[in-house]
Amino acid sequence: MFASIQGNIIFIMIAIYLIGAVMPFLFKVNSKMSFITGCIPGSIAGVIGLVLGLAGLFSTDPFGVSFGHVLPGVELMIQIDRLSGFFLSTICLVTFLVSLYSWEYMKIYRQENIAWWSFYYNIFVLSMVFVVTVNNAIAFLIFWELMTLTSYLLVTFEYRSQNVRKAGFVYIVMTHLGTVFIIGAFLIMSNGFGGWGYEVLARNSISLTATEKSWVFLLALIGFGTKAGIVPLNVWLPLAHPAAPSNVSAVMSGVMIKTAIYGMIRLIIDILGPGPTWWGGLVLTLGIISAVIGVIYALMEQDLKRLLAFSSVENIGIILMGIGTSLVFYSLSMPVPAAIALAAGLFHLFNHAIFKSLLFLATGAIYYATHTRNMEELGGLIKKMPQTALLFLIGAISISAMPLFNGFASEYQIYQSLVTISSLRVSGFWSIAGILAAVALALTGTLVAACFVKAFGISFLALPRTQKSAAAREVPLSMRFSMAPLAALCLGLGIFPQVAMNSLLGVVGQLVPGSRVSGVTTYNFNLALLLLATILVLLALSRLLGTPRVRKTATWGCGIETDAAMEYSAASFSQPFRRLYRGLLQPQRKVETKSSLLPYFGYQIYFEEHVKSVLKEFLYRPLRSLTISMSKKWRCIQSGNINFYLGYVFITLIVLLVWVR
């Protein structure tokens, strides 16, 4: 059908991924070769995919290639339109760098089975590529499940630890539950015949009633929301991300949860078409809740990767705020602000993909150097690994939405959209709600800044707290080099956001016709120039006026020898926030003082403070116990006796015979 150059390139890309999946098995004995054959094809295919994605993003007509029918009515066909192109380039950009990074990083798992890791990893990336490019609901579901399964196997890579297995179990249960809802949404949209292609579903959905449309919307929101990790469906994120190796968490958090956003946009906006205002309101509310709750829990964490996982929940919330705002605008038939809001959401999605994978990779570098992810055991790393520290700092600044970096650029656009809702005076409700949402976003931004001041400050500054961090050394060059482009993009997109915004407006223009926006102008470059000028002026002033004499000496410690135990700890940093949000967190504090001889001399203080997860306590625990008790009651029908099973069949047969008239 599309026997074009692009079609051949797609074939080549898939073939290279498969080579990367299979080749390491041939070099199982030679571990060096198996690292190379696993990671290099992954990154080459990533570059090809990036080119393809960019081609799709900027081409007016979708292109693709067909693999023929795999099932009745299911044509496996890759079709890259602008939306697919955007997601494809995001996925491939991140996985390209992560594959390069893994080459060195996976060496700490040398004693594990690297060939299997490469297999799962490459198939995982390939299935994500398929998820965002196929144009058929059944094919989508197949690759969606393949993605879930391979990522489950990657999460449980260190299967010897009980916690990892538990995390994997929670992950797979939650995502399978989500898939049930997605299947439900597709089933409502299909009319039973005519195939499962997206355009068929789009045609069918025109004739759906308003109630049916709302059902599809709700099912899709729950289903994809589980994968994306919106509150209250986020339980798997803080478990699965720390359990997986850091490079895998970078891919999972950076791009895999974004495929859920892709599904949402594709299904709700592209296929179903925007609906009533409460849809947008619901998405916006869920976004706000996820953002605020996500960041509060992130602030409580001591484990760097758990912190990043909760921060992913928060960022998904911000992305949903953009999408929700755009749905509100669409329902009020204001396509231009809707397009800008959706583009802002997508822009933040891209930015989050970049800085979150950067942060996960930097955390991986810390783990590589120190073999711990617990902040309380780190400290002083900036002197041991200055370049990693700089990269982590750039990621942290970006995620905290500081000006000049990309997080600021996209969150600023979302602010603008939220304020526009209220300033357009569509109704009294939205005037207030828009402002309140903007306030919630501001609160989120503040807490994120606090969270990453803590993450950076506790891990990198001051003195090493343990021997582990004191013995740290800078990570290999290839790891630093694969993180550097991400950091450069953070800065570049922060200074020139209009490049990204304008190409994303093209994506949005394809989704809903009539929303052509000629272009967005941003002034971040001027801001950057202004800041640069200020810095130069300040530097010149200090040169001219002369600096005071610097004297280097030890800090005065009131006569006590200072050591690492006196430092600000991660728990103490977040203490004010624990107190502030005690209604939500319900901290349980336990302090014990043990003195050896006399009080006040040579005593040890034992401090413990746990926060409760309200969701776990009030939603998941009752649900879980209900499920278990129901299952126990029904268990008696599962006797294991073959005669009973036959009896069930027989009785069903008789009952059907008697009943069916």
Added chain:
Amino acid sequence: MVDLFALIFLVASLFMLAGRSITNTITLLTVQALALCLIAFYLGLSTQETNWHMVIVGGLTLVVKVIILPWVFYKLVYKVNLHREVSLSVGLVSSILIGLLLIGLAYGYIVPVLLKDIPVGGHLISAALAGILLGCFFMISRRSALSQLIGVVAMENGLFLCGVAVTGGMPLIIELGIFFDILVGALVMALMTYQINDTFETIDTKFLNKLKG
């Protein structure tokens, strides 16, 4: 004449429920298959011109169900040393009563009420449906793995009679397929039974409960 054979078929099915000895059951199964084979031959040869379809099917029944399968089953009985009586999960008297009830259901309700639109003379179809139900119940009431196997074949006999009664036999290619299926299925199940005996020292299915997690 056909009705007589159908009666033999039905009586054989009912008597299978009445005994505990496995060898008698196999003999009864053979009698059942023989009745089927005679019905097919009769239908094929009684018409003006010979209906070769029916004759072929009858011949296949003779070879597969009257000769090969009973031989396989007898061999299995000797191999796993199963001359003892099989244990039951439903008592003999009650199983015969239930069997009679099922025959009543087939004759009194299913055929005259549910299937009244299907034009079938005689009681071939009633006997066939009763045969299916009795075969299924046979599987429920016996605990031995070999009895499950015999029950499956008995049910298949009922289905076969059903096909003969309603449409005068299915297309030959499907018929052949079914014969091949039942042959291979029975052989595989016989093998499995042998394996079960090897593993558990018995083929009493109540010990299969151990497999449950």
